[in-house]
Amino acid sequence: MSKVTGWLKRTGRLVGRGARFAFRILIVIPFRFIFRDTLTVLLTDLRRGWRWVGRMLWKVINPVMMPFDRSFGAMQSGYPRWARWALDHKGTVAGITIAMTLVSAVMARALGTELVPPLTQGEFTFEIQLPEGKSLPYTDRLMKQVEDRVKEYPNVRTVFSSVGGSNENQFAKQTKEENKAQLYVVMKDKTDKLAEEQTINQIRRELDQFPEVTYKFSRPSYFTFKRPIEVEVYAYDLEDLRRAANLVAHRLESIQGLSDIKTTTELGNPEVHVIFDRDRLARLGLEENQVSQILRNKIRGDVATRYKEQDKQIDILVRASEDDRKTVQEIKDLTINAAAINSSSPGGGNAAASRQGSAATSPVPIKLSSVAQVISARGPNEIHRIKSARSAIVSANLTGRDLGSVSEEIRQQLRQLSTELPANATANLSGQNEELQVAYKSLLFALGLAVFLVYLVMASQFESLVHPFIIMFTVPLGVVGAILGLFVTQTPISVMVFIGVIILVGIVVNNAIVLIDYANQLRAQGLPKREALVQAGLVRLRPIMMTTLTTVLGLLPMSLGFGEGAEIRAPMAITVMSGLMFS
Known part of the structure; x- marks a missing residue:
């Protein structure tokens, strides 16, 4: 039995070895041969291909690299002489720096x-x-004409309009009337600023051909205020408020660069004003609240019941017929005493008269004109309140000018206008200018914090307070370079420029850190201070140039303003590029 068991074990081992050998012969070796040779050939071809690509790229880049190498060689050979001259003429260098600042x-x-x-x-x-009173079909026909003309513009992709009222509820921000409409335009190329300005001017000329049309231009806004320029006017009396707002709007019209000037005190739709004579009401035994309620029910209607249809409830109003309230004279002739109204029912009015002898229950009808003055007038379109005070807003758009210069001119006009405004009326500038002041204060704090943190990190690394202080002198030079770059490109100072300056604070010190660190190493080796500075500048010139050029070239596409939103990115890129190159 033991012999049989030993033979089975030996046979099993031989079978296992044979299977592994067969697997190696049939599977592993062919695949190894295929993949090894294929990969070798592939890598050889790739290496040859890369060599060919490299040679082609060198032929393209060489004409650019050769002048650069020659220029850098000349700069490197002349650097020691320039560095020694600067060290010998410290006062002159400091004077030039202060003058440039x-x-x-x-x-x-x-x-x-x-x-x-x-x-x-x-x-x-x-x-x-x-104008008020224009019907919805008339407004729709006019907007159809404007739409048809705008559709023919080659740069416009989509144009549509919204006319008249909407399904907005009582909590909606804006109300829409039959005489109002909105024209929406979408451009084919959303990045073509020139085409957009031309299209806007064309549409303005189209609308100017309709003398009865007034319009206001606006873009989608990402800020608290929809328009760049807003002047807040305060006065308690509505008439004084309207006069003050009109005076401010008239002054804004004289400022170049402002367009679409509009005030919130524009008169609203025609309406009927009822002014009660309280003495006459008292003599007739009538109460003002009671008469007002009767008048409201006759004109607007009183909800008698509701009609329910599935989940909807529709009010059923009881009011005077249309023929009895169509004109101002018919409103004057409305009966306002309740007893006379109910006297049409059999015996109702006589019973009421016998119970009470006052005019309020007299069957004799009393017309509204006998106790009130009824006039047709136009009230305010809307009443604004800012911090619980009655106010009006005069708004405008900017065209071809920056916010800062226009805001300063508006302040001058408001100071001159202060003597012409009605008593207790004031006006001050708000809008995006107010947001600008808040943003600049926050960014100045962030800039100071960035400078402090950079100094703190360098002081901990250098274990010195003097060397980081020397390095931080590159920050003002970077700011000088940024201003020069903005001036050359005529780019206004904005929030994005401030963000670029904050970024610049963290980048511009890198070159000085590399230079000062190597100079300290040379001085530790026994080299004099003057020679250590010259030698450190010469040795670190190439890496400093490489890091500066790579950063500048990387920001170059952003500064050129390609793609959507380029107007936001370009000022930041120009700030960082120019500041880094100058420092």
Whole structure:
């Protein structure tokens, strides 16, 4: 039995070895041969291909690299001489630096300021208004004419309009009437700023051909205020408020660069005013609240019951017939004493008269004109309140000018206008200018915090307070370079520029860190301070140039303004590029 068992074990081992050998012969070796040779050939071809690509790229880049190498060689050979001259003429270098700083400060004042650069979004809206009383079909026909003309513009992809009222509820922000409409336009190329401006001007000319049309232009807004310029006017009396707002609007019309000037005190639709004579009401035994309720029920209607249809409830109103309330004279002739109204029922009026002898229950009808003055007038379109005070807002759009210069001119006009405003009326500038001041204060704090944190990190690394202080002198030079770049490109100072300066604080010190660190190493080796500075600048010139050029070239496409939203990105890129190159 043991022999049989041993033979089975030996046979099993031989079978296992044979199976592994067969698997290696049939599977492993062929696949190894195929993949090894194939991969070798493939890598050889790729290596040859890369060599060919490299040679072609060198032929393309070589004409550019050769002048660069020659220029860098000349700079490297002349650097020691320039460095020694600067070290020998410290006063001259400091004077030049201070002079350039002062010049950059003057340039900064010449630059405009704005909250965020105007963004070309490729879509905009015209809010159009016709005189009160124009019917919905008339407004629709006019908008159809405008739509047909705008559709023919080659740069317009979509145009549609919204006319008259809507299904907005009582909590809606805006109300719409039959004489109002909105024209929505979407451009084919949303990044073409010039085409958008041309289209806007064309539509303005089209609308100017209709003398009865007034309009307001607007773009989709990402800020608290819809329009760049807003002047808040305060007065308690509505008439004084309207006069003050009109005076402000008239002054804004004289400022170049403002368009679509509009006030919120524009008169609303015609309405009927009922002014009660309280003495006469008292003599007739009538109460003002009771008469007002009767008048309201006759004109507007009283909800008698509700008709229910599935989950909807429809009010059923009881009111005077249309023929009895169509004109102002018919409203004057409305009967306002309740007993006379009910006297048409058999015996109802006589019973009431016998119970009470006052005029309120007299069967003799009393007309509204006998106790009140009924006039046709126009009230305010809307009443604004800011911080619980009655106010009006005069708004405008900017065209071809920056927010800062226009805001300063508006402040001058408001100071001159203060003596002409009605008593107790005031006006002050708000809108995006107010947001601008808040944003600038926050960004200045962020800039100071960034400078402090950078200094703190360098002080901990260098274990010195002097060397980081020397390195931080590159930050003002970077800001000078940023201002020079903005002035050359005529880019206004905005929030994006401030963000670029904050980024610049963290980047511009890198070159100085590399230079100072190597100079300290040379001094530790026994080299004099002057020679250590010259040698450190010469050795670190190439890496400093490489890091600066790679950063500048990387930001170059952003600064050129390609793609949607380029107006936002370009100022930040220009700031970082120019500041880094100058420092």
